[in-house]
Amino acid sequence: MESIQAKQGLVGPNDPIQRTQLPYVTGTSVVALKYKDGILMAADMGGSYGSTIRYKSVERIKPIGKHSLLGASGEISDFQELLRNLDELILYDNMWDDGNSLGPKELHSYLTRVMYNRRNKFDPLWNSLVLGGVKNGQKYLGMVSMIGVNFEDSHVATGFGNHLARPILRDEWHENLSYEDGVKLLEKCMRVLLYRDRSAVNKLQIAKITEEGTTISQPYALKTFWGFTAFQNPTAGAEGSW
Amino acid sequence: MTKQHPAWSPYDNNGGTCVAIAGADYCVTAADTRMSTGYSILSRDYSKIIKLADKCVMASSGFQADVKALQKLLAARHLIYQHQHNKQMSCPAMGQLLSNTLYYKRFFPYYSFNVLGGLDNEGKGCVYTYDAVGSYERVGYSSQGSGSTLIMPFLDNQLKSPSPLLLPAQDAVTPLSEAEAVDLVKTCFASATERDIYTGDKLEIVVLNKDGIHREYMELRKD
Numbered sequence: 357m358e359s360i361q362a363k364q365g366l367v368g369p370n371d372p373i374q375r376t377q378l379p380y381v382t383g384t385s386v387v388a389l390k391y392k393d394g395i396l397m398a399a400d401m402g403g404s405y406g407s408t409i410r411y412k413s414v415e416r417i418k419p420i421g422k423h424s425l426l427g428a429s430g431e432i433s434d435f436q437e438l439l440r441n442l443d444e445l446i447l448y449d450n451m452w453d454d455g456n457s458l459g460p461k462e463l464h465s466y467l468t469r470v471m472y473n474r475r476n477k478f479d480p481l482w483n484s485l486v487l488g489g490v491k492n493g494q495k496y497l498g499m500v501s502m503i504g505v506n507f508e509d510s511h512v513a514t515g516f517g518n519h520l521a522r523p524i525l526r527d528e529w530h531e532n533l534s535y536e537d538g539v540k541l542l543e544k545c546m547r548v549l550l551y552r553d554r555s556a557v558n559k560l561q562i563a564k565i566t567e568e569g570t571t572i573s574q575p576y577a578l579k580t581f582w583g584f585t586a587f588q589n590p591t592a593g594a595e596g597s598w
Numbered sequence: 599m600t601k602q603h604p605a606w607s608p609y610d611n612n613g614g615t616c617v618a619i620a621g622a623d624y625c626v627t628a629a630d631t632r633m634s635t636g637y638s639i640l641s642r643d644y645s646k647i648i649k650l651a652d653k654c655v656m657a658s659s660g661f662q663a664d665v666k667a668l669q670k671l672l673a674a675r676h677l678i679y680q681h682q683h684n685k686q687m688s689c690p691a692m693g694q695l696l697s698n699t700l701y702y703k704r705f706f707p708y709y710s711f712n713v714l715g716g717l718d719n720e721g722k723g724c725v726y727t728y729d730a731v732g733s734y735e736r737v738g739y740s741s742q743g744s745g746s747t748l749i750m751p752f753l754d755n756q757l758k759s760p761s762p763l764l765l766p767a768q769d770a771v772t773p774l775s776e777a778e779a780v781d782l783v784k785t786c787f788a789s790a791t792e793r794d795i796y797t798g799d800k801l802e803i804v805v806l807n808k809d810g811i812h813r814e815y816m817e818l819r820k821d
Contacts, residue, residue: 377606472663475608476706499640503608504663507633507641518638 379431379482381405383416384555385517386427386486387545389529390495390510391538394566395488397427398542400550401575402557409557417563419570421446424460424489425563426467429514430502431482438470438481460489460496464506472504484514490567513545516553521545535564547578609709610635613796614646614659615745617783618715619757620723620738624776624807627715628783629657629743630791630818631800642799642820649811650676654689654716655804656696659743660730661709668708671699689716693726693734700732707731711742717806723771738770745790745797752786776807784816791818 381403388397403411416435417427420442428435445466449458458466464487474480485500498508511525524545533541542562550556558580563572585592613634618627629646632639647657648669656672658665675695679687687695693714700708707730714726727740738759741749760768772779783803791798801816 468663468666472667475663478608480606480608501610501663503610504666505610505612505635505640505661506663506666507644509641509643518640 379434381410381414381432382482382555383414383429383432383435384553385513385515385521385549386416386429386484387513387517387521387525387542387549388425388427388486388488388497388511389525389533389538389542390488390497390531391533391535392531393535394490394495394564395425395497396535396538396542397425397486397488397563397565398546398560399427399429400546400557400560402555402559403432404555407554409555412557412559413575415561415572417561417572419563419565419572420463420487421449421458422569423457423491423565424463424487425565425570426463427486427488427514427563428483430484434481434483438467438483438485441470459491459494460487460498461491461494463487463489464496464498464500464508467500468504468506471500471502471506475503486512486514489565493567516549516556517545520548520552524548543578547580550578550580609661610663611660611709611744611796612640612662613744615741615743615749615787615790615794615797616646616657616659616711616713617741617749617753617786618657618713618725618727618739619753619774619779619783620715620725620771621774621776621779622723622771623717623721624779624805625715625717625723625725626776626779626783626803626805627655627657627713628787628801628803629659630745630787630797631802632796632798633662634796637795639799645802647802647804648673649804650687650692650714651689651716652686652811653806654687654692654714655806655811656692656712656714657742657804658710658712660711664708665710668699668710668712672696675699688719689714689724689726690718690736692716693724693736696726696728697732697734700728700730702732704731711746713740713742715804715806717808721808723806736770738772741786743796745787745794748790748793749786752789753782756782776805780805780814787816787818 386399399416403414488497499512500506513521558577616629633641633644712728718724728734
């Protein structure tokens with residue numbers, strides 16, 4: 357009897373509230389770095405539904421206001437909700453018409469608080485966020501995790517990128533990277549991720565932000581070579597017990 | 599089907615080690631600058647030490663997001679204190695405030711492990727050491743965080759503080775000179791870095807004495 361009453365809707369009046377504790381559609385790594393004139397950021401366009409690559413044209417890098425770029429991995433819908441919130445924030449800030457605007461530093465600080473507040477409510481936004489930007493000649497690059505852990509660095513990467521891209525960046529990154537060298541370095545990272553991260557797809561965007569403004573590239577593919585003998589027979593030379 | 603995802607946790611351990619040593623007229627506070635999660639390093643240059651007042655610094659390890667929230671709260675409380683009393687908070691006062699702030703969240707704790715270093719109202723070095731829920735004690739030296747199990751017994755051996763059970767109470771400050779204390783801290787971290795994977799990259803040392811505040815750095819192993 358009790359169960360019939362409770363099952364009238366999907367959620368019964370006495371059921372505990374359920375919050376997002378597992379993500380549905382997710383994006384994989386974001387990689388970003390500082391270069392001579394600003395920030396470069398790269399992300400592929402895959403949207404995974406569990407281990408199925410369900411979407412192949414998801415934009416995971418977006419400009420926020422005039423001075424910032426936001427990249428996200430993790431739950432795509434949470435990211436898109438966050439974008440709507442930020443759009444409103446920027447709009448209301450703009451309506452003061454006082455010539456002030458939120459820079460990357462302020463936005464990163466704000467995002468940090470949003471993520472941390474949601475984790476305090478046990479209702480997290482399931483994302484790792486990368487925020488880059490330039491304002492008043494100051495370059496800024498930072499990261500925020502799902503539970504509010506945040507920091508700045510000269511290069512950052514989320515998820516698999518932290519394992520596969522950052523070691524490359526630590527070897528090859530320097531303060532005076534030109535735009536061309538920066539893009540080359542990001543492409544090298546994205547290619548490694550494409551080879552080794554099963555959620556990565558060969559369709560990516562690279563975004564640039566400088567004092568002059570934001571440009572996000574059209575989606576494009578990296579050149580790959582799958583003919584390595586290690587790819588053809590990956591277990592050769594690796595003796596196992598079975 | 600069995601559960602494939604681990605349950606979500608509101609906590610993480612970002613590692614890090616903190617040390618503070620009080621002397622007769624100085625206080626040395628130190629922490630490494632590595633921030634980790636699991637087996638990954640997030641940053642090699644993240645400062646764990648903040649100045650809370652003119653004669654009071656806090657070094658914190660544990661969960662970075664909680665630490666940051668705690669730091670912001672203490673900074674805000676200190677600003678109000680300055681507006682109300684027109685002076686800087688003393689280190690013993692900040693020590694009590696930190697304890698109360700931690701205990702306020704007794705049932706959803708700040709996962710942070712702190713040492714507070716500074717100078718007391720007589721200009722003597724003082725160190726306060728905490729657990730995550732606000733238990734605290736004034737001591738002559740202390741270590742907190744991931745490398746504390748390696749460092750604390752070494753400090754006990756080197757600094758031999760008088761028993762707190764002695765009557766009349768003995769001064770807990772160490773007999774070392776400022777330069778000797780700084781050297782001891784460097785040795786502690788160089789050693790802890792060898793065995794603790796959450797300690798390394800760089801050491802940040804903050805020295806407080808009658809001349810003011812002064813920061814120095816030493817490189818640590820990066821592996």
